[in-house]
Structure formats: C-alpha cells, structure tokens
Amino acid sequence: MSDPAPNPVVVLVRPQLGENIGKAARAMLNFGLTEMRLVTPRDGWPNPSAGPAASGADIVLERAKVYDSVADATADCAQVYATTVRKRGVTKPVVTPAEAATEIHAQAGRCAILFGPERSGLETEDVALARKIVTVPINPEFGSLNLAQAVILVAYEWSKGRDLAQPPLTDLDPPAPQDELEGLIAHFDKLLEGSGYYFPPARVPATKLTLRNVLTKPSWTAQELRTLRGVLSALEGRKAHRG
C-alpha cells in the first residue's frame, strides 16, 4: 500500500466484555488495522472470551497492549480522535468517519481513535484529551451502534483511502505527540497554581477542563510547543527573579 501515514491505533477505553474486544479485533482486521490498545479493561487482560469472538483475528489480540490511562495509551500519537454519539456543548471539531479517514491519511504522525465502554461511551475527561470528535451520522430516531459496529465503520472508512491516499504535505510538521502537549498543560497548571486563577475551589475541575480544551484545540507542532514552553519559563523565571 502506498499510504505514507502510519496505520491508526484503536484505543478501547475501559471495555467491559471480552467478547466485544474480540469483535472489535475482527472488525479491525477486516479492514487492515492491527494495533489495538486497551485502557484498564474491566475484566483484565488477556480475556478468554475475546479469542472466540475474534473469529481468527488473533494477531490483533496477541499484539494488544494494556495501559493505565488514556494519556498513556496516546502518548506517542500526533492526533487523537474521540468517537462519540452526538453531544451537546461540544467545543471541539466534529468530523464524520469519512472526514477523519481523509485526515488520518494526510497526517504525517500516528493517529489514535478512542472508543468508550459499551454502555456509557467516553467520559468528558476522555474526550478532553482528544483534539477532534468522530461521530457516525446516524438515524436521529434510532441510534444504537455497538462497540464493534462503531469500530468497523471507522476502520472501513480508513481502509478506503489506502491506495488513493494523497501524498503527505511534507512542508507541514505533524502535531506534537500527546505527551508533549500534556507537558504544556502541566506547565500552565504549575504556573497558575497560587495565582488566584483556580478559584473558587469548587470550580477548579471545570476550569482545568476548559483550559485543557483550549490548549488541545490547536494541534501545535513540537516546535510550537517549545515556543510556548519558553514563554511559560520566561514568566516563571520572572516570578523566581522577583519572588
């Protein structure tokens, strides 16, 4: 295949049934995806129910890795998509699976696609880590996609572009890996502690979430993140100098 971008990673966040992990693996391999990551699967890993449901997609299950958090599971990813049903109050761009697939093929870095637990879907905190949201346009009067169905639609759309993928935009640097973005957020956080910004205490989680969403939006490159870290260090240094 001529696709220059690395294949995306499918991240199952707190999956419940081993059977559904197996079905998701089958869905992935049908369309050529092999890298699955599991964030704290409810029943541990490996799970004996996964294999039979995978119908032969054993290679995906064998290579699956377990992580303690979504942040760890996406640390090396340049772009993170959260798959959700339609939500209110979303402050991130919402794309269809087809649009996400086009972007993933054009992206120089590795992409991660998050899928939530069977019953509840992704939490707000999970979505906050992502830069964009993927929503399958669905019958407004009957939306009942299960985990494996959501995975298969996203994988199917991705597989379409494999041969036809546009050449990468080599002039553009990819977005920085997720852990570098986390570094920026942590730096802001450290600097703002004790500044009076985090007030009142009851509002702190919401305030931090808002700030995180603002900083996650831009898809800054590693170089751009370094610039901002330099800005923060300068402000920090001034404080030390004067403090």
Add this chain to the structure above:
Amino acid sequence: MSDPAPNPVVVLVRPQLGENIGKAARAMLNFGLTEMRLVTPRDGWPNPSAGPAASGADIVLERAKVYDSVADATADCAQVYATTVRKRGVTKPVVTPAEAATEIHAQAGRCAILFGPERSGLETEDVALARKIVTVPINPEFGSLNLAQAVILVAYEWSKGRDLAQPPLTDLDPPAPQDELEGLIAHFDKLLEGSGYYFPPARVPATKLTLRNVLTKPSWTAQELRTLRGVLSALEGRKAHRG
C-alpha cells in the same frame, strides 16, 4: 428528505439464525432503512430470537415479509444488487457499497440488495437474478464479515446520501474576530516585556513573529480567548501582588 428514490429493500436470502436477522434489523434502522424481506428463513418466521438481538429495532421485524423465492422478493424492484465476497468468473458489474449507494440514490425505481445465508453466502443462482454485484473491499488476508456487518456497511453508505445524516456543527462557535486575537497577542507581549524572554534585542522581531504565528494558528473562539485572557490576567495579578 430530498432523496427522490424510494428507500432500498434489504433481502435476506435463506437466513439461518433469528439472532442474525435481529442484528441485521438493528443495523438497518441505525441508518434509516426499514424494509426487510426474508426468503425462506431456515427456522420460519416470526423467530423469537430475532427481537432481543434487534435492540429496539422492532419496527423492522414487524414489517418484515416472507417470500418463497428471490424472484418473488424482488418482483417489484427496478434494480437488484447481490452482495458477495469477491468471486471468480463473475460476469456482472462489481461495485463498492459507496458506488451502489450513489446509484441507488439516482435510481427512480425501488432497489433491492440481496444478502446470502450466514455460512455460505449467495448461490450462483441467486446472483444470477441480480443486475450488479456489491462487494465490500476487504483485507485480502482476512475477510470475515458477518451478515449484520455486511448489512451495516451497505446501509451506512446509503445513509450518507441523505440530508439529515450529516452531523450538525451548530455547537461550534466561529473563530473570534481578528481584533480580539490581537488583544491576546498584545496581552502576551505586555506580560513578556521585562521577563527576559525578548532577548537578545536583535532577535526580538523574529521572536514576536514566531509567537504571533503560534497564537494565530488555533482559530480560537471568543470564549476561548477570554479563557486565555483570564489566565494571563491571573499571572499578571500574581506579578503585581508579588512585585
């Protein structure tokens, strides 16, 4: 809906398990398809296993009609597609689900899409009734689509051509006006003056340009800009407090 063509009919040919009929109904209704036809279902009809697997798509099962032959089930259809895996010796046009969907939307008459039994798929005689073949492009080293998955991919593609299927973006605010962005940049500038960041003097114009580019990239909304202005004011306040 602006679609002039009648919605296509999903024809399950000799389906075996009631559970799979239910799953196919669920897959259909997710993407707005409601007309299912059953050709000699193995275990008769109605089938008590179908309902639970349909997860609420009861209307599809209630309206399902049973036929003695594929010919009967498609008698009123202007165009018949047979869904198969890639086969040798095929003498009919083969289209992808996306191509079939485009054709179905452009077709004035009613279309039928045939799906074969779980294990064996459609027989040569069934395919012979169809005018075209629909094949899902799949991993050549691992092709393992079950009945409901084949149905969902075809239904999903068909739904794309409908107006209401697009996710609205009304939750997203537009980027802030340019003068508000300038306000943010000026605020950064003011805060960084005297922090040691703008050094050496000869580099100041280039440094300011870099910072401007970083801050211009995100297309932040007015609300997001206010969040960032709040952050800067907090840092400024701390400076005033300590200075």
